[in-house]
Amino acid sequence: MMLPPRCAVAAMQPQALQGNRLHRCCEEVKGVDGADWRDMGIACRHEFRWNVNPAHDLHIVNGFVSGRNRRDLAMTIKGSCLCGGVRFEIDAARSLTFCHCSNCRKLSGAAFASYVHVDADKFRFTSGEQLIERFESAPGSFRNFCRVCSSTVPGKAAYLTTVSIPAGLFDDDPGVRPKLHVFVSSKAPWWEIADSLPQHDKWVPGFAPPSQQ
Incomplete structure (x- = not known):
């Protein structure tokens, strides 16, 4: 043919x-x-x-x-960890945000962490779930990582309907662009925010854990 x-x-x-x-x-x-x-x-x-x-x-x-x-x-948008062991795909993303809290800065090793947020029913792992370990970074707050390459991998807080995905994991364009900054009260002293995106001292209103509302 x-x-x-x-x-x-x-x-x-x-x-x-x-x-x-x-x-x-x-x-x-x-x-x-x-x-x-x-x-x-x-x-x-x-x-x-x-x-x-x-x-x-x-x-x-x-x-x-x-x-x-x-x-x-339908299109699917794919991503993976550094070693390629953990793989996932999404149907669509809701938003991309920057977090400046000290935990996210330490996890990412950068001035802030970038996350893409996806409705849970539009996210799925395609391989490597058995490679995922969990670390409790704060009481009741768990971070997922690949036990092979240590990449932070997608995770979902129990009180949210969305999955948070480190933006750098995407192999494809997630189709969203930065929307806002959170926890700017904890930002690195050596970094200045130069864009005009909305800034929140801590949580976006309505998205804080129940224990902090």
């Missing part, structure tokens, strides 16, 4: 094309209802990965996508 040289579909999921033909470059592939990728929130073919569930009848025929579950075409 010969595909157009610019078409990235075969490289992404060749089995989805078996027995079918693709007459147009994937830039022009449309869904069964005629909507193109831009209508699905995808800017171009290179920003999208196939995530085909074999239980679904998703396939391409003459350049058109068919299948019962259109969510199989």
